[in-house]
Amino acid sequence: MTLQEKDEAYLWHPYTQHKTAKPPIVIAKAEGALVWDVEGKQYVDAIASWWVNPFGHSNTFIADAIYKQLTTLEHVLFGGFTHEPAIQVAEQLLEMLPGNQKKVFFSDNGSTAVEVAIKASLQYFYNKGGFRKTIIAFEDAFHGDTFAAMAASGISLYTQAFKGMFIDVVRIPVPVQGKQQASFAALKNAIAENQCAAFIFEPLVLGAAGMVMYEAQYLDELISICKANDVLTIADEVMTGFGKTGKNFACDYLKEQPDAICLSKALTGGTIPMAITTFTQQIFDAFYSDDINKALFHGHTFTANPTGCAAALAAFELLRSKETQHNLWRITEYHRRNSGRLGNHPKVKTLRILGTIMALEIKTEGESAYYGELRNKLYDFFIQNGVILRPVGNIVYVLPPYIMPDELLDQVYDVIYRALEEVA
Numbered sequence: 001m002t003l004q005e006k007d008e009a010y011l012w013h014p015y016t017q018h019k020t021a022k023p024p025i026v027i028a029k030a031e032g033a034l035v036w037d038v039e040g041k042q043y044v045d046a047i048a049s050w051w052v053n054p055f056g057h058s059n060t061f062i063a064d065a066i067y068k069q070l071t072t073l074e075h076v077l078f079g080g081f082t083h084e085p086a087i088q089v090a091e092q093l094l095e096m097l098p099g100n101q102k103k104v105f106f107s108d109n110g111s112t113a114v115e116v117a118i119k120a121s122l123q124y125f126y127n128k129g130g131f132r133k134t135i136i137a138f139e140d141a142f143h144g145d146t147f148a149a150m151a152a153s154g155i156s157l158y159t160q161a162f163k164g165m166f167i168d169v170v171r172i173p174v175p176v177q178g179k180q181q182a183s184f185a186a187l188k189n190a191i192a193e194n195q196c197a198a199f200i201f202e203p204l205v206l207g208a209a210g211m212v213m214y215e216a217q218y219l220d221e222l223i224s225i226c227k228a229n230d231v232l233t234i235a236d237e238v239m240t241g242f243g244k245t246g247k248n249f250a251c252d253y254l255k256e257q258p259d260a261i262c263l264s265k266a267l268t269g270g271t272i273p274m275a276i277t278t279f280t281q282q283i284f285d286a287f288y289s290d291d292i293n294k295a296l297f298h299g300h301t302f303t304a305n306p307t308g309c310a311a312a313l314a315a316f317e318l319l320r321s322k323e324t325q326h327n328l329w330r331i332t333e334y335h336r337r338n339s340g341r342l343g344n345h346p347k348v349k350t351l352r353i354l355g356t357i358m359a360l361e362i363k364t365e366g367e368s369a370y371y372g373e374l375r376n377k378l379y380d381f382f383i384q385n386g387v388i389l390r391p392v393g394n395i396v397y398v399l400p401p402y403i404m405p406d407e408l409l410d411q412v413y414d415v416i417y418r419a420l421e422e423v424a
Helices: 003-010 060-070 084-096 110-127 147-152 156-162 180-193 216-228 281-285 306-320 322-343 373-384 406-422
Strands: 027-031 034-037 042-045 101-107 134-138 168-172 196-201 232-236 260-263 275-280 348-354 357-362 395-398
Touching (some): 042 406, 084 306, 101 281, 110 134, 110 232, 110 260, 110 275, 134 147, 147 156, 168 180, 180 196, 216 232, 306 322, 395 406
Parallel strands (some): 134 168, 134 196, 196 232, 232 260
Antiparallel strands (some): 027 034, 034 042, 101 275, 357 395
């Protein structure tokens, strides 16, 4: 049996209808912004492998840190124990995050980082003698696939099979141009009519919704409304964190700051699954008690895995380096200089840029299905031409590793232009 045949026999892939999907491409190796399949074909990874790999594949700096940690302490349970790598991650991360973040809770992935934040928000009010059961979220948000995270997500494709099984969620419009006042009013109304514990949001960019972007000043207003009404705020920076928006964190654009921040994906430079949820001292203090029942009873076997912490520490060092900070600027400027060719194409409805993210919306008649015909044709065209891009319906976005040179960005932009000419 070939590797593809064995894959078909044994494996169940994410977000895949196996009856209709084409066989997956078997990848053999990767380096920098490039990956190669078992047949030797080269692909440009233009989305950093689902946004996790900003410093390039097979990064030797991170690999060396992982190897050193593996030969010292690969893992130890985090219940009743601690270790230096976890302490260093917390210390360094809190130095980078907004100053109101004081406590670090480890978990495994972006969904669980959100799960922790939502559970902590609901229990926060319980511990204080109250009861609140409702979460506020944006329309078309995506926060993950565990149950509370899925409940907060607004993309029905992922959630329709579980309708009626979720915690209470009220949705408000994203404050994009022309909908700011409607968003503010909907938030105030949601708070007035429900027992709201928290408002969770993807700051400035809704990733899975198609890189929908909105301005920091309007998020500041939403956070301010929540603070005035004693509603906690949760920033889901799983996608936006660690440089994607041009700053280390999307929250760095804000004047108001959230009560909790969810992090994963690029946290370990795309190497080892790990996630973090940070909290203010005020939230932590609501769990600090002689009453054991007020503890946050949430944990994972690999919580604060030392090897993952070593990878994160190496990734932090790379993020703070002059080279990476220059690359964030370079890619942002590349998008701004070169987007005109795509944005002015007659088949493009809109084009938007924030930091290293570029997204264009292709004109269609009616709505374009998330995994519809246009999306599938575009995806196949990109793969055939050696570029890994995963359109969201009629939205094509580029979110490259920061180490991707301009000549590979040229190749990505050229393939997108050809797709507009030949496929769209």
